[in-house]
Amino acid sequence: MLSTSSTLATARAPASRRSTPRADGRPTRVATRMAARVATRVATRALGGAYVALTPAQNHVAYSQVLAGTRGHTQIRAASALAANSRSFRTVLVATETYDEEMELGLDAAPSLGAGEGPAAEKQVKTYGPNARVTATGRILAIGDVHGDIQKLLDCLFIAGLIAQDADGIRWVGEDATVVQLGDVLDRGDAEISTVLLIRELDKQARLFGGAFHMLNGNHESLNVAGDFRYVTPGAFWESAMAAGLDEAEARRSNDAVLQARWALYRPGGVMAKELSQNPTVLIVNDEIVFAHGGLLPHHVEYGIQRINDEVARWMRGADCTDGSSPTPPFTAMGDSNSVMWNRTFGKERCSPYDRMHMKTQLDATLDRVGAKAMVVGHTPQMSGLNAECNGRIWRVDVGMSSGVLGAEAQVLEFSKDQQSGDLLATLLTRDASPYLKD
Numbered sequence: 001m002l003s004t005s006s007t008l009a010t011a012r013a014p015a016s017r018r019s020t021p022r023a024d025g026r027p028t029r030v031a032t033r034m035a036a037r038v039a040t041r042v043a044t045r046a047l048g049g050a051y052v053a054l055t056p057a058q059n060h061v062a063y064s065q066v067l068a069g070t071r072g073h074t075q076i077r078a079a080s081a082l083a084a085n086s087r088s089f090r091t092v093l094v095a096t097e098t099y100d101e102e103m104e105l106g107l108d109a110a111p112s113l114g115a116g117e118g119p120a121a122e123k124q125v126k127t128y129g130p131n132a133r134v135t136a137t138g139r140i141l142a143i144g145d146v147h148g149d150i151q152k153l154l155d156c157l158f159i160a161g162l163i164a165q166d167a168d169g170i171r172w173v174g175e176d177a178t179v180v181q182l183g184d185v186l187d188r189g190d191a192e193i194s195t196v197l198l199i200r201e202l203d204k205q206a207r208l209f210g211g212a213f214h215m216l217n218g219n220h221e222s223l224n225v226a227g228d229f230r231y232v233t234p235g236a237f238w239e240s241a242m243a244a245g246l247d248e249a250e251a252r253r254s255n256d257a258v259l260q261a262r263w264a265l266y267r268p269g270g271v272m273a274k275e276l277s278q279n280p281t282v283l284i285v286n287d288e289i290v291f292a293h294g295g296l297l298p299h300h301v302e303y304g305i306q307r308i309n310d311e312v313a314r315w316m317r318g319a320d321c322t323d324g325s326s327p328t329p330p331f332t333a334m335g336d337s338n339s340v341m342w343n344r345t346f347g348k349e350r351c352s353p354y355d356r357m358h359m360k361t362q363l364d365a366t367l368d369r370v371g372a373k374a375m376v377v378g379h380t381p382q383m384s385g386l387n388a389e390c391n392g393r394i395w396r397v398d399v400g401m402s403s404g405v406l407g408a409e410a411q412v413l414e415f416s417k418d419q420q421s422g423d424l425l426a427t428l429l430t431r432d433a434s435p436y437l438k439d
Contacts, residue, residue: 051381092439132280132282132308134286136285138174139414140289140416142175142180146184150191153181155410156410157179162179182216182376182378183215183218184220184221185215185221186224186306188402199215215278217276217281217312245261268317273316281293282305290392291376292340294341295345295347300332347398349382374426397413399411
C-alpha cells in the first residue's frame with residue numbers, strides 16, 4: 001500500500017516562478033540564482049590536496065556581478081572545497097591519449113557499487129556494473145535532474161536535512177538515509193564535475209552511517225560519453241579543460257584544445273566516463289521502489305535490469321569485447337525514444353485519456369514483473385512541480401530546477417514507512433514545507 005502525506009497537497013510549487021523579497025533576510029531566488037551562475041563558474045582543481053579557484057577565461061564566461069558573502073556563494077565554495085579535497089579528485093588527467101589507471105577519479109574514494117558496507121550496502125552479487133537492487137534502512141529520498149546547478153543540489157540536500165554547514169565546511173548529517181539522484185547532472189549548467197565529486201564525497205560519508213548517495217546515469221551522461229557536447233555550457237567546457245590539465249593560456253587560445261580536453265575525459269575509457277560507469281542506470285531500493293531516469297518499461301525488464309547496468313558500465317569503461325572490438329552504446333539503455341534513459345512514457349504532465357491508460361498499463365506490467373510498489377522518474381521537466389500519477393505509483397521528480405532549464409524551486413521526494421501499518425509514505429519537501437529546516 002502506498003500512501004501520500006498531506007504535505008504533498010499543500011507544498012506544490014507556486015504557479016509563478018518569479019522571485020519576491022524575503023522577510024527573513026535570506027537571499028531571494030534571483031539573488032541565489034545569480035550567485036549560482038557566478039560561483040559555479042569557478043572550476044575546482046586538486047593538486048596535492050590543495051584547493052585552487054580557477055577564474056574562467058573571459059571569452060568563455062563573463063561574470064555578470066559578484067555576490068561574495070551571499071548564502072549561495074558561501075555554500076558553493078564550501079561544496080567545491082569539499083569535492084576538491086576529497087580523494088575522489090586527488091589528481092587530474094593531462095589531456096593526452098594515454099590513460100593511467102592510477103589516475104582514475106574515484107578509484108579509491110568511494111566503494112565501487114556492489115562492494116559497500118553496512119545496512120545500506122548493495123547485495124553482494126558479482127556483476128560487471130553496479131548492482132540493480134540495493135537495500136536501505138532509513139529514509140529514501142529522490143532528487144531530480146540537476147544539470148550543472150550545484151546550488152540547487154545543495155538546496156535539495158539542506159531541505160531534506162541531509163547536510164549541514166559549519167566552520168569546517170559541508171558535511172553529511174543524514175545518518176542512514178539513502179539518496180537517489182535521477183541523473184542528468186551534466187549539461188545546461190557550469191558545475192558538472194564538481195557536482196559529481198560532491199555526490200561522491202557525500203556518498204562516502206553517508207556509508208559510514210549505513211546510508212548512501214546514488215547517482216543514476218541519464219541521457220545527458222550518455223550523450224557526453226558518446227561525444228555529443230551540444231548542450232555543454234562555456235563554463236562547463238572550461239571546468240573540464242581545467243580538470244583535464246589543459247594550460248589556461250592554451251584554453252583561452254584554442255577552442256579545439258578545449259574540445260579535445262573534454263573528449264579525453266568523457267570518451268569511453270576516459271576518467272569521467274569511468275567515473276560515470278559507477279552509476280546505475282536502473283536502481284531498485286528495498287524491492288519496493290524503482291528508479292530510472294526516463295522510466296523502466298516491460299521490455300526492459302524482459303531484457304534484464306542487471307544486464308542493462310552491466311552493458312552501460314562496460315561501454316563507459318571502454319571494455320573490450322571478446323573479439324577485441326570496443327563495446328557499442330547499449331541500445332536498450334539509450335538507443336531510442338523507448339530506451340530507459342530517453343522514454344517519456346511516464347513523464348507526460350498533460351495527456352489524453354488514451355495516454356493515461358497506456359501509462360497505467362505499462363506501469364502496472366513493469367512493477368508487477370519486478371515486484372515493486374512504485375517508480376520514480378526524471379527526464380521530463382514538470383511545469384507544475386513534483387507530482388504523481390496512477391494513485392501514487394509513478395512519481396515525476398524533474399522539476400526543472402537548474403538555472404539552465406526552468407530555474408524552479410528545489411523540491412525533494414521523501415519515502416518513509418508508517419510506523420503502525422508499514423505502508424510506504426511519500427512526502428514532498430520544499431523550502432517552505434520541510435521539517436528539517438531550522439528557522
